[in-house]
Amino acid sequence: MISLFIAAATLSVRGDRLYIPATINGVATEAVLDSAAEATFIDDDFARRIGTGKGKSVTAKGSGGSAEAELIQGARIDALGVSMPNLTIAVIDLDDVGQRLFGRRLDAIVGRELFDASRLSIDIEGGQIAAIPRTSQPKGVRLPLKSHHGIETMPVTIEGKAVLAEFDLGNGSDLLIGKPFAERSGLLARSHGAEKGGGIGGAVDRRIVTLRTIRIAGVTFRNVRAAIDEQPNAGDANVGVKLLRRFRIVTDFAQKAVWLQPRSGKR
Template sequence: MLGRLAALLFLAGFVHPAVAANREQQLIVRGDRIFIPVTVNGRSTEALLDSAAELTLIDDDFAKAIGVEQEGHETVKGSGGEDKAQFANGVDIHAVGTDLKGLTVAVLDLDELSQRLVGTKVAVILGRELFDAGRFKLDIERGKISKLSQSVRPKGVMLPLVTFRGIEVFPIAIEGHSGVQAAFDLGNGSEMMIGRQAADRLGISAPGRILTRKKGGGIGGSVDRDIVSLGSISIAGKTFGRVPAAIEDQDSQSDANVGVKQLRHFIIVTDFPGRKLWLQPR
């Protein structure tokens, strides 16, 4: 009853928009992958949330079902290498109380990726366009996400964001080495990753530290990576010990990549437009 009253007051102009902006919505957590309800050109579905995707991806079958016209053939790069995609213009997506109008999205066959990463069909991978549209709060453990008003003062440790090759990175420490730049990657549901150059620089890739090889990768296919155990990593003042990490050989990789396995231990506030990230340890 109170929720309905608040909605009516908002429509009548008696409630400040910040009240509506701060309303929590469902964040669907399956293992270490997170999804949100979205509508794409008016069609409802779920989207895999990926803050490190420079562009939103739509499965080709879903694109046909909603009448999205595709054009061109281009190469897209992912953590598994390269893949071929078409593009579609003028796509409208609504998510977390946010209207993303006239997007250009990549359209490709997500069947293999879906089965390899989540075991079920993924229609949409929603990229950084959502995070570029404002300030968002995520509580992965509680399964909640909300869009925040700029007037809200976030709790936690504020960390600067820097764009590195289209992806937002923030500072962490690895085994006492501070200033390591890690990608903020809500689409990473696997191990933390270390770029090969950073691993060499920090002495992590020495032969005696390699524990095994493991398959990984996203767009572009499956790749084999060396797996190491990091003695410690520090994120926003919280220390994690004995952290499994995969060494990433792609040249485009940042120093590191921090995904859901670590980020779920924080209440997160993102502010891509303001170049800031707040992490509050749970």
């Protein structure tokens, strides 16, 4: 059973990466917050320190490809006053991801279990996050969520085209555009360079484009840098922290909704 004690916590923001305090099997650590991770991942060295034991070997798919992992049952995660027992989590070598994306050792990535378990109020610019009652009425524009390959998506408009974009607080890089949508929209012909990207699974090269407009919750952003995601499971778009930090956010995955309130002066 999931238990909830309403509590606020400091949201540590470094660049466009989000960190929260979490306790995993009774051991406190700092974890990356990732709404698009289908499960919580912990580093294999951290797993040995907390004594998880061996689990079932599986192949984990990330934004950079595939990697070997072990599934551990019966784990407990406590974060933001939310207690989540009897979870299945993935143990994986996070050394490459930690150094390449975060520039430091990474013990854990807390995934969508936390978002499924509670309604969260998130203020990235203000550095605050809290689990809040579902009886409160959030401010901002309510957007419906729809699951796609285990990730929640929300409606956005890209250069006049309505699409579903993954709501990804684990994406601290550019807005991502799936290759099929880029091909249909003629965006590949506008690419102007490439850069390294990708998370779990390794680094990948991604072509860079500039979107004329993207509209989210009534706010229009112009001349937005985006990278082409060529992974076979990529959605049409993936919106990360670079744009989501322009809003105060309330998430409620259980009720399939997110509320986005534009921050003053952010367009």
